[in-house]
Amino acid sequence: MRKGVVLKIKKDRATIMADDCTFCEIRSFNGMYPGMEVCFNEGDILKKRITLRSNKYVNAACFMIIVLSSYLFLSFYQENIAAYAYVGIDINPSIELVLNRKGRIINARGLDEEGKEVLQEIDVRKMESVDGVKAIITKTIEMNYIEEDNTNEITIYAVTDEKNSEDGNKIVEKVEKAVKEEVVARSLRGEIKTFVSNKKVKSEADKKGISVAKYIAEDAKETVAREIGKKDKKDNKEFKVLEDSKDKDNKWKKDKEDKKDNKDIKGNKYDKVDKINTRDIRDKDDNRNNKDKVKESNVKGNKESKDKKDKDDDKKDKDDDNDKENKKKDDRDKKDKDVKNDKKEKSSNSNKGKDDKNEKEDKTDNKNKEKDNKNNLKDKNKN
Structure with missing residues (x-):
């Protein structure tokens, strides 16, 4: 990070003299003015120095000229151009003046709308600091920013x-x-406050676009608010601790009283409890006897029903067995009948076959006889 002072602003470029007495150009920004100290990086530089190659004697001569001219310019710059101090005036308009080492005003700017209006009416540049301040006070009175009837605060x-x-x-x-x-010359009442600050605080105020006085007042308010907040938190913690301790004490007392009341109640209830216990025991015995009777009757009933069921099951089994035997017998009879019928059919069929065979044999015998007769007739005729 490098530092330098603004020498010249042209459109969107600003010529800077760096702290090593070199010159460069960077982009300007809102609020930049000649004499303002700025910080920049190498990447912000738009146009760097151009160095020419030459022999060592020319280089040495150039170096000596540059050193001498830089020294002379630096002396002139520190005396007349460089910002040595800043003076702020806060009434209702807020105005900031930039002074060189000789105490002359090298630049002025309004920090609010009222301050800009005042500086549009007067030009305090190149004035002595005292003369410029008087001119600003006179113009603010003329523009009724300082009132005659009230006590005006001036910082x-x-x-x-x-x-x-x-x-x-x-x-x-x-x-x-x-x-x-x-x-005093204009018979006005004014309460004047003064203080000295440093450039670090001024840079923080510049970021917010307000005067150093307003920045310090706001910072003081925030500090007070933080302190009050811390104090409130601390008080709340202490209050909470006290409340907790009170709650514990009250709870302890209440528990103690409850225990005492419980003892008294227990003492009064002992007799009632004894009576209730004897009655409960008698009721339990009666209930037990009734349950035993019910169980016995249930057992008898269950046994009778079981015996009856067993008899019915036996009877049913016998009936089933008889049915099965009758069915088997019927099946056997039917089977025997079928066998007999089959035998009859077979015997009838065999007799029929025999008759057919005999008929065939008779036919063949007749045929043979006819043939023999024919042959006999033929033999006779031959003879």
Whole structure:
């Protein structure tokens, strides 16, 4: 991270003189003004220095010229151009002035709309710090930002490096004196507050777009709120501890009283309990006797029903056996009948076959006889 001071702003580019006395260009941003200290990286540089190759003597001469001119320019720059301190004036308009080492105003900017309106009416650049502050106070009175009937609060602050805090006190004293002169000269009432801050606080205020005075006031409020919050939490914890201890004590007392009441109740109930117990024992004995009687009657009934069932089952089995035997007998008779009928049919069929055979034999015998007769007739005729 490198640091430098804005020398010139042209459209979207700003020429920067770095802390090593080199020059470069970076992109400008809203709120940038000449004399402002900025931080940048190498990647932010738009146009770097161009170096030319030459022999060692030319390089040495160029180096000496650059060193000398840089020293002269740095001296001039630190005296006239560089921002040495910042002075803020908070009334209703908030205005911030940039001073060089000689105490001259090199830039001014309004931190709110009212401050911008005031600076549009007057140009305090190149003025001495005291003269510029007087001109600003005069213009704010003319624009009725400082009222005659009320006590006006005016805050003046200076911002310097931490090592230059004594110079900051001197600047604040000079500006405060100039403001008092203007207020007293116009017979106005004003309550003036002054303080000195550093550039670290100013950078935080710039990020929020407010004056250092307003930033410190807001930060103080937030700090107070945090402290109150912490205190409330602590008080709540202590209160909770007290409540818990009270609850424990009350619970202990209540438990003790309940135990005592239970003892009294138990003492009163002992007689009742004895009576209830004897009655319960008598009732239990009666119930047991009744249950035994019921069981006996149930056993007898079950036995009788079982015997009856067994008899019925035996009878049924006998009937089934008789049915089976009768069925077998019928089957045997039927079978014998069928066998007899088959035999009869076979015998009739065999007799019929014999008759047919005899008939055939008779026929053949007759045929043979006819043949013999024919042959005999033929023999006779031959003779």
